Amino acid sequence: MATANENYFIYADPRKCLGCKNCEIACALAHANCDLTTAVTRGLKLKPRNSVVQVGGMVMPIQCRQCEDAPCAHACPTGAIYQEDKFVRINEGNCIGCKVCTMVCPFGAIIIAQEEKDEGNRRTKNGKARKCDLCYSRKQDNKEVSCACVEACPTKAIMLVDYESYRKKLIEERGKELVRAYSVIKA
Amino acid sequence: MSNWKNSVDPAVDYLLPIAKKAGIETAWDRYEAMQPQCGFGELGVCCRICWKGPCRIDPFGNGPQRGVCGADAHTIVARNLIRMIAAGAAAHSEHGRHIALTLLEVGEGHAPAYRIKDEQKLRKIAEKLNLAPAGKDIRQVAKEVALASLDDYSRQKRNVPCNWAKETLTAERVDKLAELGVMPHNIDAVITEIMGRTHVGCDADAVNLLLGGIKGALADYTGMCLSTELSDVIFGTPKPVITQANLGVLKEDAVNIAVHGHNPLLSEIICDVALKMNEEAKKAGAKEGINVVGICCTGNEVMMRRGIPLATNYLSQEMAIITGALDAMVVDVQCIMPALTSVAECFHTEIITTMAENKITGATHIEFREDSAVESAKKIVEVAIEAFKKRDKRKVNIPDCKQTAITGFSAEAIMAVLSKLNANDPLKPLIDNIINGNIQGIALFAGCNNPKAIHDNSFITIAKELAKNNVLMLATGCGAGAFAKNGLMTQEATEAYAGESLKAVLTALGKAAGLNGPLPLVLHMGSCVDNSRAVNVAVAIANKLGVDLDKLPLVASAPEFMSEKAVAIGTWAVTLGIPTHIGIVPQIMGSSVVVEFLTEKAKDLLGGYFIVETNPELAAAKLVAVIKERRRGLGI
Ligand code: SF4
Ligand code: SF4
Ligand code: SF4
Ligand code: SF4
Numbered sequence: 001m002a003t004a005n006e007n008y009f010i011y012a013d014p015r016k017c018l019g020c021k022n023c024e025i026a027c028a029l030a031h032a033n034c035d036l037t038t039a040v041t042r043g044l045k046l047k048p049r050n051s052v053v054q055v056g057g058m059v060m061p062i063q064c065r066q067c068e069d070a071p072c073a074h075a076c077p078t079g080a081i082y083q084e085d086k087f088v089r090i091n092e093g094n095c096i097g098c099k100v101c102t103m104v105c106p107f108g109a110i111i112i113a114q115e116e117k118d119e120g121n122r123r124t125k126n127g128k129a130r131k132c133d134l135c136y137s138r139k140q141d142n143k144e145v146s147c148a149c150v151e152a153c154p155t156k157a158i159m160l161v162d163y164e165s166y167r168k169k170l171i172e173e174r175g176k177e178l179v180r181a182y183s184v185i186k187a
Numbered sequence: 188m189s190n191w192k193n194s195v196d197p198a199v200d201y202l203l204p205i206a207k208k209a210g211i212e213t214a215w216d217r218y219e220a221m222q223p224q225c226g227f228g229e230l231g232v233c234c235r236i237c238w239k240g241p242c243r244i245d246p247f248g249n250g251p252q253r254g255v256c257g258a259d260a261h262t263i264v265a266r267n268l269i270r271m272i273a274a275g276a277a278a279h280s281e282h283g284r285h286i287a288l289t290l291l292e293v294g295e296g297h298a299p300a301y302r303i304k305d306e307q308k309l310r311k312i313a314e315k316l317n318l319a320p321a322g323k324d325i326r327q328v329a330k331e332v333a334l335a336s337l338d339d340y341s342r343q344k345r346n347v348p349c350n351w352a353k354e355t356l357t358a359e360r361v362d363k364l365a366e367l368g369v370m371p372h373n374i375d376a377v378i379t380e381i382m383g384r385t386h387v388g389c390d391a392d393a394v395n396l397l398l399g400g401i402k403g404a405l406a407d408y409t410g411m412c413l414s415t416e417l418s419d420v421i422f423g424t425p426k427p428v429i430t431q432a433n434l435g436v437l438k439e440d441a442v443n444i445a446v447h448g449h450n451p452l453l454s455e456i457i458c459d460v461a462l463k464m465n466e467e468a469k470k471a472g473a474k475e476g477i478n479v480v481g482i483c484c485t486g487n488e489v490m491m492r493r494g495i496p497l498a499t500n501y502l503s504q505e506m507a508i509i510t511g512a513l514d515a516m517v518v519d520v521q522c523i524m525p526a527l528t529s530v531a532e533c534f535h536t537e538i539i540t541t542m543a544e545n546k547i548t549g550a551t552h553i554e555f556r557e558d559s560a561v562e563s564a565k566k567i568v569e570v571a572i573e574a575f576k577k578r579d580k581r582k583v584n585i586p587d588c589k590q591t592a593i594t595g596f597s598a599e600a601i602m603a604v605l606s607k608l609n610a611n612d613p614l615k616p617l618i619d620n621i622i623n624g625n626i627q628g629i630a631l632f633a634g635c636n637n638p639k640a641i642h643d644n645s646f647i648t649i650a651k652e653l654a655k656n657n658v659l660m661l662a663t664g665c666g667a668g669a670f671a672k673n674g675l676m677t678q679e680a681t682e683a684y685a686g687e688s689l690k691a692v693l694t695a696l697g698k699a700a701g702l703n704g705p706l707p708l709v710l711h712m713g714s715c716v717d718n719s720r721a722v723n724v725a726v727a728i729a730n731k732l733g734v735d736l737d738k739l740p741l742v743a744s745a746p747e748f749m750s751e752k753a754v755a756i757g758t759w760a761v762t763l764g765i766p767t768h769i770g771i772v773p774q775i776m777g778s779s780v781v782v783e784f785l786t787e788k789a790k791d792l793l794g795g796y797f798i799v800e801t802n803p804e805l806a807a808a809k810l811v812a813v814i815k816e817r818r819r820g821l822g823i
Contacts, residue, residue, distance in 0.1 A: 016247055018226025054223040154227075156249045 006163040007066035007086045008134060010050075010147060016157035017052070019059035024048035026152030027063075030135055047113040049132040050149055061149065061158060063132035064088060064109040072101035072110060072131075080129065087136055090129060097127035105131075134160065194503065194642030196672055198434040201586040202506045211533050213505050214524065218638040230777030231264040237387035246777055261393035264778035266385040268754070269400030273381035275755030276403050278521055279716055280340070280374045280410025282450055286417045287336040289452060289557050293421065294330030300456050300560040303329055304423040308599070312416055315354050329420070336413045342373045349374065352409045355719070357726055359735040360763060367792070369402040369762070377406040393780045401793075404758035411756075412719040418488070422455050425491035425595040425713065426603075427700070432671035434503075435589030436496035437512045441478035442468040442575040444568065445498055445507055448519035449714065451488040453541050453555045453564065454481075457517060458493055460564040464572075471572045482507060483522050484664055484714030490671075491595045491713050500643075500668030501749075502636035505530045511582035515571035519555075520545050522635070522665075522750065535577040537570050592671035593678070593702075594711035596661070598723040601710065607699035614731050616696075621728075622823050625688035627657045627740065628814035631721045631760075632666040632709070634745030634753045637771050643669035645746030645770045645803040650675055650684075652807030654708055657689040658814060661724075664715030666745070671711065680708035718756055722763065737764025737794020740817040742810045746770030746803060757797065761785070764794035766813045768806050772799060 028046035029036060039046055050063035070088045073081045080094040081101055102110045110131040135147045150158050193203060193215045206213055227233040232244040234254050242254030244263065253259050258266075292298035303309055306325050313320035313328050316335045320328045339349040348370040353361055364370045371377045381403045384390040390399065419425070437443045444461065446454035458479055465476035480498040481489050489495040498507050501522055507513050508530045515537040516527060528549030531538050540546045541555040541563065551570060555563045606613035620626045630653050636642055646669040650660055662670050670676050675684075681693050685708055693705040700706070712720045729736050743760045745753055748771055760767045775781045790796040798813070800806040 016249075018246075019223030020225045020227055021223075052223060059223045059226070154243060154250045155245050155247050 005086055006068060007088065008163065009066040009161055010063050010132065010134065010149070010158055011161045012060040012158045014058040014060035014157075016155045017058075017060040017153075018155055018157075019052055019054060020154065021052050022152045022154060023050055023061050023149035023158060024052055026148040027132075030148030031130075031137060045114075047111065047130055049109075049111075049130050051108075051111075062107055062109060063149070064105075065107055066134070071104040071106065075100045075104045081131075087134055088131075089136065090131055090133055092128045092130070095128045097125070097129065099129075101129055101131075192641055192644075193638075195644045195647060196433070196499075196503060196588075196642055196669075198499065198586040198588040198672070199503050199506055199642060201588065202434070202509045202584065205584055206505075206509050209533065211505075211509060211530055212526070213509075213530075214502060214526065215638055217526070227777075229772075229774055231267050231774040231781075232260045232777035234258060234263040234266070236266060236385065239387075244777060256387055258391060261778040261780040262391045262396070264775050264781045265393040265396035265400070266390075268773075268775055268781065269381050269396055269403060270385055271751040271754045272400045272403040272407065272758055273378045275751040275753070276374065276407035276410060277378050278752050279407050279414065279755070280378070282520065282716060283374075283410040283414030283417070284337070284340060285450060285452060286414050286421065287333050290329055290417050290421060291333035291337070292557060294326050294328075294333055296326065298557045298560075301421055301557070303420055305420050308416070308424055309420045312420065316350050317354070332417070332420075336417065339409055339413065340373060340375050343376075345372050347372055349406070349409045351413045352405055355412055355722065355726065356763065357729050357735050363735075363793075364405065364762070367398065367401075369398055369405060371402055371406040371409055374406040374410050377402050393778060394784060397781065397784055400758060401762050404755050404762055407752075407755035408719065408722075408759040408763075411716045412722075415713070415717045415719050418451055419597065422451055422488075423492055424599050425597040426600050427593055427702075428491070428494040428595045429591060429593050430490055430494040430496050431589045432490075432497040432592045432668070432676075433588045433590055434498055434506060434510055434586050436478075436480050436498055437507070437510055437585050438475050438478045439512060439583060439585060440473060441475035442471070442473045442571050443478050443480065443513050443515075444571045445480050445482050445513055445516045446485045446489060446495075447482035447504065447516055448523055449484045449488075449521040449716065450519045450542075451485065451492075452557065453519055453560060454485045454489050454517070455492070456560045456564045457567060458489055458495060460561060461568055464565070464568045467569075468572050468575070471576055473572075473575055477568065477571075480507075482516070483668070484716065485519060487664065487667060487711075487714035487717075490592075491597070491711065494594075496589070497592065497668055497671055499672065500636055500665035502638060502642045502665075508534055508536045510585050511579065512585050514575040514578065515539055515567065517541060517567055518545070518547075518550075521752070523547070534582060535574050535579060537574045539567055539570060541567075588672075590672060590674040590677065592676040592711065593707045594667075594671065594676060596710040596712055597717075598712075598720045598727075601724060604696050604700045604706070608696070614727060618728060618731060620692050621740065624818075624823070625657065625692050626659045627811075628817065629659045629661065629725070629739075629741050630810060630814075631712075631718070631741075631743045631765075632660065632662040632670070632745075633664050633715060633718050633743060633756060634748035635665045635715075635750050636669070637747045637749040639771050640747045640801070642747075643673055645806070646670060647673050647675065648803035649744060649746055649807045649810070650709055652804065653810060654684040654689065655686050656811045656814075657686040658811070659689065659692075660709045661712045661721050662709045663712050663717050663721070666747075667709075667711045667713070669747075670709045675709050676707040676711055678702065678704040678707060681705040684708055715752060715756065718760075725765075734821070735764060735794070738817065738821060739764075740814045740821070742766050742768065742813050744768040744770070744806065744810060746806060761789055761795035761797060762793055766795055766798060766810075768798045768800060768810055770801055770803065770806060772801060773797075
């Protein structure tokens with residue numbers, strides 16, 4: 001029953017987002033498993049999987065929506081992107097950097113980037129697709145790890161949404177409204 | 188930024204696409220790449236004053252409301268702001284110290300490159316500073332004035348105010364400021380005091396901090412006042428001069444040298460030396476010899492005093508190199524973009540730094556010292572001629588943009604024009620016209636450019652609107668540059684934009700001054716350090732009317748400001764009682780206490796206050812409303 005439930009996803013509130021890019025830094029560091037000072041002193045080129053954009057006076061981070069019918073998973077010729085355990089997962093090892101996924105993603109959530117700790121002298125550039133994996137790659141020894149960006153956001157503009165409980169809450173709230181309306185009519 | 192226009196300057200319109208095509212990055216590209224800018228920083232609620240930080244306050248109330256030490260948003264915003272004032276005051280007062288020390292050297296008979304060009308002004312200053320100059324040798328007077336000015340940097344008695352602040356303001360204002368405890372006694376000490384009181388664990392009361400900032404702003408006023416006046420003594424007091432502005436002043440057949448920065452000490456000598464080295468330039472193949480042009484405030488200084496054309500102002504400084512025709516850019520201090528050297532890498536242009544404490548990686552450093560100024564200047568011109576030989580003709584793109592600009596309206600020059608109408612009482616014609624409403628009020632434009640606004644646009648838009656409303660306009664710094672480049676310092680602009688009564692007054696004055704037509708629409712009062720010139724005029728009017736500055740129909744506007752110096756200037760303008768418009772949202776919005784103090788409470792305390800308005804049309808309307816309100820207050 002692992003895939004019976006719908007995917008988790010990250011939601012950001014543009015009214016709260018200040019555009020500080022803290023979430024970008026946190027994401028990049030989390031996926032490089034590295035701290036800020038080390039990254040800066042070593043001159044690592046870290047890539048966040050999210051990207052803070054400014055549109056119409058509002059700012060918010062954009063990351064993978066974990067689509068249920070994910071276009072990227074359909075398009076990937078090597079099967080590097082696929083559904084599993086309530087994630088649109090990505091196996092960077094299988095990725096050949098063909099960029100088809102970046103073309104079909106409706107949110108522009110996927111980037112192609114080189115290895116953070118790239119040594120450089122290889123036959124090919126070895127660019128890999130990178131996208132938000134809800135920090136799945138950080139999970140070690142089956143321990144729950146929360147999303148780095150959610151932890152880092154100083155205004156709590158981003159949250160990890162569990163679709164099932166979100167929907168349940170929504171139904172309950174709407175239900176309460178209907179009940180209230182009904183009691184008014186009755187009274 | 189698809190529909191965003193970068194600039195209203197036609198030279199920028201011409202050169203930006205060329206830069207883009209060549210892949211040369213400019214300030215506008217970097218500004219765009221910087222988006223979105225950090226919201227905490229924009230609000231001023233990010234504290235980096237100690238290394239427990241950086242701390243930042245969540246403006247939505249979800250996250251932390253205090254820094255690690257417990258400082259709240261108000262403390263943090265106020266500390267950040269007054270540190271900017273201290274930096275601005277430091278920049279201006281270092282400039283002033285440099286000039287005062289040079290005057291001392293002249294008085295003592297050293298510094299052979301310099302002399303006293305305006306003896307009369309020196310004697311007047313000495314009188315103002317109560318130094319009884321009558322009958323004294325001029326070198327002795329120079330020494331005494333220099334020492335009295337340097338006293339303003341070193342006095343230890345806290346209850347004795349700075350000479351230059353005390354003697355150049357209205358008595359009422361001086362008393363009021365002393366009462367508030369904000370009259371500076373020593374420029375250096377006040378700057379140091381700000382640094383001290385904002386250290387971790389010191390002054391934490393936002394309003395008390397702001398009062399410290401006000402004192403710092405008055406120290407800034409003191410430093411710039413003495414810097415301007417003593418520069419006039421050494422280099423001459425500006426008189427009206429007709430010159431040209433915008434990048435079209437560069438010449439294809441000349442060795443083009445731009446002087447950029449703020450301090451006239453070296454640029455003046457370069458102008459002298461360049462004249463003498465014309466032949467060498469011609470020998471190198473430059474048919475028209477050497478062409479010196481100005482950028483930013485060094486540009487304003489040499490434009491006012493010598494009629495040297497102004498190439499451009501702050502935000503478009505890189506454009507001067509992109510013309511491909513600039514052989515050397517000689518820079519001193521302040522507002523010099525470190526990007527210049529990387530732009531210059533794409534061309535033959537030499538960027539030459541001249542001050543030991545202002546170097547830029549990639550630039551050629553030719554150190555300047557007062558005692559060997561001429562030798563340094565010679566070396567600089569030689570380097571420029573050498574660079575000219577390497578110029579790639581295919582890369583030359585001088586935009587066909589230049590405007591006439593009538594500049595050089597020092598306070599003395601304005602008085603001279605007025606005295607043509609009434610020799611015994613020069614101020615009378617001006618005051619009469621203010622009282623009868625022909626002139627509704629006076630506006631001083633100052634400050635920089637900022638890519639957050641369309642380059643030069645706010646200046647031009649507001650000025651046209653105020654002109655319609657018969658407001659007399661003065662300008663300094665890069666604001667003055669914007670007007671000069673865009674043709675608002677011409678007689679034609681007066682004809683085109685001035686309201687009927689303003690036009691009549693400017694025409695009467697212009698004819699009396701022998702200009703055969705009106706004065707220009709906006710009067711060029713100099714570089715940004717010269718804002719004290721406008722205060723001189725305002726204080727003279729106030730004294731004559733027997734009221735303090737905060738009663739006059741006087742406003743200031745810095746619609747595109749960016750530098751710490753501008754923060755200091757704006758703050759002293761408010762402190763002197765002048766309502767001051769700023770067109771860029773300042774980084775203080777995270778504290779309601781600070782915002783309220785500067786935009787409202789200051790009015791009760793000082794008479795002046797800040798008006799924040801990013802839309803130039805609305806800003807103009809607000810400024811006109813303030814002038815009308817002040818007129819009502821005076822019963823005129
Ligand atoms: S990467 Fe894009 S297409 Fe793929 S699941 Fe996420 S949002 Fe959907
Ligand atoms: S880039 Fe990699 S993950 Fe993306 S479609 Fe190509 S192979 Fe698949
Ligand atoms: S950390 Fe939060 S506020 Fe900052 S950019 Fe990310 S979502 Fe926006
Ligand atoms: S001074 Fe206070 S608020 Fe500022 S960084 Fe240090 S601990 Fe944080």
